[in-house]
Amino acid sequence: MKTRLSKNQTVNVITLGCAKNLVDSEVMLRQLQAAGFKTLHEGTKHADVVIINTCGFINDAKEESVDTILQWSLAKKQGEIDQLLVMGCLSERYKAELEKELPEVDAFFGVNDVNAILKKLNAEYREALLGERVITTPTHFAYLKISEGCDRNCSFCAIPGIRGKNVSRSIESLVKETEFLAAKGVKELILIAQDLTYYGLELYGKRSLSELIEELVKVDGIEWIRLHYAYPAGFPLDLLDTMNKHPKVCNYIDIPLQHINSRILKSMRRGIDENGTRELIQTIRKMVSGIAIRSSFIVGYPGETAQEFSELRDFIRESEFERIGVFTYSHEENTPSAVLEDNVRPAIKAKRAEEIMLLQQDISYKRNQSLEGRILPVIIDKQEEGKWIGRTQYDSPEVDNEVLITDNSKSLEAGQIVKVKVVSSDIYDLMAIYPAE
Ligand code: SF4
Numbered sequence: 001m002k003t004r005l006s007k008n009q010t011v012n013v014i015t016l017g018c019a020k021n022l023v024d025s026e027v028m029l030r031q032l033q034a035a036g037f038k039t040l041h042e043g044t045k046h047a048d049v050v051i052i053n054t055c056g057f058i059n060d061a062k063e064e065s066v067d068t069i070l071q072w073s074l075a076k077k078q079g080e081i082d083q084l085l086v087m088g089c090l091s092e093r094y095k096a097e098l099e100k101e102l103p104e105v106d107a108f109f110g111v112n113d114v115n116a117i118l119k120k121l122n123a124e125y126r127e128a129l130l131g132e133r134v135i136t137t138p139t140h141f142a143y144l145k146i147s148e149g150c151d152r153n154c155s156f157c158a159i160p161g162i163r164g165k166n167v168s169r170s171i172e173s174l175v176k177e178t179e180f181l182a183a184k185g186v187k188e189l190i191l192i193a194q195d196l197t198y199y200g201l202e203l204y205g206k207r208s209l210s211e212l213i214e215e216l217v218k219v220d221g222i223e224w225i226r227l228h229y230a231y232p233a234g235f236p237l238d239l240l241d242t243m244n245k246h247p248k249v250c251n252y253i254d255i256p257l258q259h260i261n262s263r264i265l266k267s268m269r270r271g272i273d274e275n276g277t278r279e280l281i282q283t284i285r286k287m288v289s290g291i292a293i294r295s296s297f298i299v300g301y302p303g304e305t306a307q308e309f310s311e312l313r314d315f316i317r318e319s320e321f322e323r324i325g326v327f328t329y330s331h332e333e334n335t336p337s338a339v340l341e342d343n344v345r346p347a348i349k350a351k352r353a354e355e356i357m358l359l360q361q362d363i364s365y366k367r368n369q370s371l372e373g374r375i376l377p378v379i380i381d382k383q384e385e386g387k388w389i390g391r392t393q394y395d396s397p398e399v400d401n402e403v404l405i406t407d408n409s410k411s412l413e414a415g416q417i418v419k420v421k422v423v424s425s426d427i428y429d430l431m432a433i434y435p436a437e
Contacts, residue, residue, distance in 0.1 A: 011121070012040040012047035012081075014072075015136070016065050017055025019192050019228075021088055023145040025053045026133035028114050033134060035123035041136045049083040049121065050075070056090030056162060058330035065090040066102075073104035085120065087113060089162045111163055112148070131177035138381060140415030141188035141397060142181045146174055146212065150194035151202070152231065154258075155269045155337035156298065156329060159194055166195065168203040175215050182221030187415060188379055189216065190226045190396065197230045197239065207234075210242040217246045223417055224248060224379065226396055230255040232280055233271030240287040250393040253284065254294040260315040261308040264301055269336060281319060292394035294323035299356065300349030301329045302340035309352050316356060320363050323400050326353045361427050364401070368425035375436040378403050380416045388412045388434070390420070403430045 011032050015025040028051070029039045040047055050072050054065035069086055076084045083106045091098060092110040099108055109117050115125040135142050149164040150157075178189060193199060200208025209227075216225055225248050230239075232255060243249045259265055262273040272280070284291060297312060316324065328349035331342040378390035381397070388405040395401045405412070405420055412418065412434060420432035 008038065009048040010038040010040060010043075010046065011049040011051060012043040012045075013051045013053060014042055014068060015053045016068060017053070017057065017061060017089065019143040019190070020145050020148075020194070021053050021055060022136060023133065023143050023192075024088070024111070024114075026136055028053075028117065029134035029136070030129055030132045031114060031118055031125060032121075032123070034126050034129055035118060035121070037121070037123070039134065041134070047081055049085065050081050051085045051087060051117065054086060054088035054090035056088070056093040057158060058327070058332065060330070062090055069098075069102055069105060073102060076104050083121075085109065085117060087111070087117060089159075092162050093158065131173055131180055133177075133180075135181065135184055135186065137397070138414060139185040140379065140381075141190060142184075142186045143190045143192050144174060144178060144181070144216075145169075145192050146196065146199050146209075147193040151198060152195055152271075153269050153336060155267060155340075156301070156332065156335055158332045158335050161334055163194065166193075166198050166202055168198075168200050168208075170203065171200075171208070171212050171215050174212060175219065178216055178219045178222060182219050185221075185415065187222065187417060188224040188226065189222050190228060191216075192228045195229060195231045196227060197234070197236055207236040209236060210238050213239075213242050213246065213249060217248045222248065224250050224393060226250045226252055226393075228254040228396065232257055232277060235280055237283065237287070240284060243288050243291075251288065251290055252292045252294070252394050252396070253288075254396065255284075256296040257281075258296070258298050259301065259308075259312055261304075261311050264304060264308055267303070267337070267340070268298075268301065278315075292322035293319075294325075294396070294400065295321050296325035296327065297356065298327050298329050299352035300344040302331075302337060302342055302344065304329075304344055304352075313356060313359060317359055317363075320367070321360075322364075322367055322394055323396075324356070324360050325399065326356045326360075328353050365425070365427045368401070368427070368430055371422050371430060372425055373422060375419050375421050376403075376432075377417055378405070378420050378432070380405070380412055380414050380418065382414055383412075390432075392430070401428045401430070403432050406431075406433045408433060409435055 013025050015022050032039050055061040087109040091108045095108045147168040149166045150160045151166040380390045390403045419436045420434045421436040422430050422432045424431040
């Protein structure tokens with residue numbers, strides 16, 4: 001292994017897990033480039049150093065992280081790379097165990113260790129680069145991580161134990177970062193956090209997401225602002241007025257509800273019950289007309305009876321969420337629910353998840369059919385097999401639906417926001433023509 005790394009060394013960063021992890025990788029890539037390294041993100045080409053930014057949230061994610069480490073450990077054994085470094089949530093959560101079990105890895109780091117990683121590579125951390133990143137998403141959209149950590153205590157969740165308490169970034173630093181992103185061509189800004197609606201509580205003494213949005217909408221170049229990971233309990237209703245006030249804020253909100261049965265919501269420590277949840281969804285729909293609500297649910301939580309599951313299924317049928325994600329309960333050590341018996345069999349969990357997704361297919365198709373004939377603004381993401389692929393303001397990248405566009409003008413480009421006419425639809429996607437008229 002080369003001891004001293006030099007300018008023409010290449011560092012390949014592999015990001016697993018969520019968009020919050022991706023932002024961490026982008027920050028580190030910027031620091032590495034400033035230190036003179038060549039960088040790759042998710043590269044397959046030769047690299048001297050590989051840094052794996054892991055996810056350690058639930059079993060499936062942990063397995064994927066370990067598999068990726070083993071894959072690159074083999075590459076190191078075969079002399080294809082010099083150094084293998086591991087960072088992120090899995091490493092933060094299981095450092096001691098991993099050090100014993102994975103000797104090929106040169107060093108393990110936590111979630112906030114960019115400084116230490118740079119030191120390991122004989123490079124310095126540059127404070128002056130705060131707010132700067134290497135954008136690894138298509139440059140017309142980017143994630144903005146507005147806070148780190150979480151003050152909640154949801155029973156099934158390991159994140160507070162991994163990422164610590166909620167730390168909001170200042171509005172000034174977020175505006176500076178947004179200006180940096182806009183200057184790089186970003187048009188769609190996707191706000192993320194563990195708990196978006198908690199923003200500012202510890203920093204400004206009050207929920208300040210609306211105040212933040214009031215500043216972000218002023219940044220030239222940013223045309224769409226999208227909100228992810230809102231939390232139902234203590235939801236700041238002023239946010240809905242802010243959404244109505246600013247056309248730049250997409251008519252879309254992601255708000256994981258996890259369940260509807262009050263006994264289960266109580267055991268999950270969600271701080272809201274069935275009535276509170278129903279009232280909130282009704283209020284959001286009433287106050288922001290035409291809003292698309294994305295939510296996510298957990299099935300197979302300890303003790304979930306067939307009756308309690310059917311309550312969830314009926315709630316989802318009635319509520320007709322535009323977009324949903326369903327997860328099977330993952331029994332995680334060092335979480336409050338670890339003391340409960342994980343007594344819903346895996347086959348039942350899988351069956352319940354499938355039942356919800358089948359139900360959602362009907363809801364999604366019905367919704368898509370209602371959009372046929374409509375003229376909608378879409379952001380153009382990419383071209384595939386002669387068709388342009390875009391998204392409406394009701395669709396977030398990678399998790400939601402797409403619009404397949406026939407470009408009769410032969411003028412479309414990635415990153416444009418244009419009006420298209422929806423001509424047909426299927427379960428998940430819309431088919432459209434451009435120009436709309
Ligand atoms: S809000 Fe709950 S589920 Fe989300 S990160 Fe915090 S503890 Fe986990």
